[in-house]
Amino acid sequence: MLETKQNILVLMADQLTPFALSAYGNRVTKTPRIDALAREGVVFESAYCASPLCAPSRFSLLAGKLPSNIGAYDNAAEFPSETLTFAHYLRAEGYRTILSGKMHFCGADQLHGFEERLTTDIYPADFGWTPDWQNPDARPTWYHNMSSVIDAGPCVRTNQLDFDDEVTFTTRQKLFDIARERNAGRDARPFMMVASLTHPHDPYAIPRKYWDMYADDDIDMPSYRDSLDACDPHSKRLRHVYEADRTPPTDRQIRNARRAYYGAVSYVDDQFASILEALEQAGLADDTIIVVTSDHGEMLGERGLWYKMTFFEGGCRVPLIVHAPKQFNARRVPDSVSHLDVLPTLVEFARGEAPQSWPDSIDGRSLVPHLRATGGHDEAIGEYLAEGAIAPIVMIRRGRFKFIHTSVDPDQLFDVAADPFERENLAGDERHAAQVAEFRAEIARRWNLDALHQNVLKSQRRRHFHFAATTRGTIQSWDWQPHVDASQRYMRNHIDLDDLEAMARFPAVEH
Template identity: 45%
Template sequence: MTISPKNILFIQVDQLTPIMIPAYGNAVANVPNLSSLASGGTVFDFAYCNSPLCYPSRSSMMSGKLPSEIEAYDNGSELPASVPTFAHYLRRAGYQTSLSGKMHFVGPDQLHGFEERLTTDIYPADFSWTGDWNSTFQEHNNDTTAFTQAGPCVRNPQIDYDEEVLHRAKRKLFNLARSSDPRPFLLVASFTQPHDPYQCEERFWDLYRDEDIDMPIVSAIPFDEQDPYTQRLLTQYRLRDFTPTPEQIKRVRRAYYGMISYIDEAVGVLLQTLKSTGRDKDTIVIFTSDHGEMLGERGLWYKRCLYEHSVRVPLIVRHPEFGAGIRVKENVSLIDLLPTMLELADPTGSLKAVDKIIGQSIVPCLKGIKRYEGTTFVECLFEGAGAPIMMVKKGSYKLITSLRDPEQLFDLSSDPKELTNLLANPSHANKYKELKCIAKEQWDLERIESAVLLSQRRRKFVHRALTAGAYTPWDFVPTDQGSGQCLRGGYAEWLSTNTLGSRFS
């Protein structure tokens, strides 16, 4: 079956673990639009990010390469302008490409293949967030203030930012519908919620009651019983000597649900805009997150670890030509999205990837065809790691391996809570050897370790130099697109050429 090129609306959120929405079994979240999208599309039950941190995950996703392949180590890393992204590929395939919202690009190239950005980014574009393996604490890390500030609020910077993302993405959809440009479009709408701080507007807070909020599945594990990396991570977060009360945990999770409901409303606005402009029948909708959120599981919060709540992401795809209600059990990851978009945008296969990518298209899954026993790779190369910490998952087995820390082997089919390390169990020795071989074939950990340390030194030096004296920021400043809606010529022509879907004769 030949796939005709479709428009693509790509919706990404920040720090949403799939375990907290109904499409993945949660019974608390009030998200009717996401549930409708899931029932009308394909849900990937085991989708993973390739790094549980914003920038490495997003640059990896856009390039179709693992973070270590493009030096995307931490939130202060730069994506080289010479690395092709799915925005570059879709432009070559004849698409118009736009980005509204966050993509956490660092460096002077703030477009990376997009023809236009509709908003600035919410985070800095310089090297100020460079990771440091030699530092116990870093100022840009999460900390305990998230617990003392959690709850309803009137406004905060995240709400301000996401409202602008939604406004500009919605207006772009209207402008695309009344444009004479015949090219299909890729519009990325990227929101910052439900990232901490755990705060939401009162109306979303009021969708929930304290007695309905579920608590973590796995209770906090004593510090001395945690694995060494988790101990370092808790220290980084200043959580080693801070234990949130049950009331604080419930308050955080209620606010998190409120932020998810905000995102759901935004998704509903975008889907309704597609429908009202008549583009819902020729537009593919992709919904995902950059990484997950621990939300108190095992006593852990935020992300940056390799447990399931942190590394799994929601992935829902609605294609107007394929069947609804499909669930995919194979492992997939965000680096599969570049080859997927390439196949969707260029069904003839004439446009090839210019260099090696290990991701594989998930288009067969959208057709209900079993793809393969997927193998996923996840990397921890940011502050706190101290050395590369890598994850390989094949089937239900998951290996966490490192030069510094004890290895961990889990079978998620029998141990979904990841409580039993099978490494010393002889009955699982063959599976360990298989995953260890895959890891050794994929990574040279000593080389990666040296590369990370060199990159940290270089970026810290460059940042200090560039902030001495006159400072020229790399942050993207969008143009005022509002002026394009205003009268600057003849009244009748302005009105007739910009009115969409008039019912009057």
């Protein structure tokens, strides 16, 4: 049995590739707080998101389900309210469930099991960012383009800095509020809190403090930069959709983008450090499990690709660190695991054991055997159904190999252990013909790709029409509006001054 009812703090970054962290072998970036968590915790060396795009990845992380099983096709797909998330499960176990920061919920439900949400989201909650597979040559005006790379460099402020500073502030304040409420005997429940930053997501702009932490000579350049002609078909479509074919960056621009990205990674580390400082000061650290992850990776110019949207390692691999030194010895797990596995893991943390039955099906498996070094699985499954695709793309990672399949492009098979940069596609090698056939048979059992393709197209058509209709006349927003009751904050005449000061001071003064 695990020690139950521990607090759980999920520290989440956006578009943070593990290859930019020293805990995963990077020799450039400076991330002392994440490094310390990794030294004392369990580091999953081969963790994958379920879809290399913000919203589908986050919905799958929360629900423990593949995107196609919840309709989480792209960044403008509605997250159905009936979908159970780990916030629902932990709330049912008696936890306070709290969210601060980005989660990219689309639709009217902006809580999805969280009892409290401390900030708005940085991204819109409507259907305006719906892709259009029936018009694959169009470049969406709202989507990534290469300005993030071309204009990379130092800045004073950005909207992302405004947002993440708020996330850090509200998270710290809530930790202190929790401590004060416990001290006053008002709410002794354990908490599960997600603090979700939007850095180091592009655009690659960061204050001078973080830019100057690195020098040009420190910055490693992409290991391989494929020409457009040498790209696989999906990579060509990606380079078209974000205009890398039209405005390829110079070496100077690539270096600037990577330098600013590394600076943003250090900024993330500082925000995590500030949150963990508050956790310690509030007296909550010894009873809190910390989980560090990101929604997906970042290609950073490798193969001529940027951002994510690909099942190459840079796009779909994620950091995953579990820090609970009183329960799990520090170790590194080489097996491939998935974001889908987080929900059953958190539920087991809360209950002390896996449920005998679930109120709904899930696609993940608990990571507790890996954390205890008693076994565990070695498999990650992924789907990509958004921009740059013209049909569903699926991925299976098991053992040494990764298999990527879509009906419109040639198969890809990589021996990731021997070929970590995925330079040699083994799918056409006769020596691997039987293995390819096995993977294709498994895909046929797991998915009806033709039906999934039609479901995606139908959903896109509905959402395009929905957005066009609901942006005529008076527009009613789904965006989350945080509620703050000013009558209960700071000094108010209906609260006795001594009582107010005593409640607000932490730790309490002993008389």
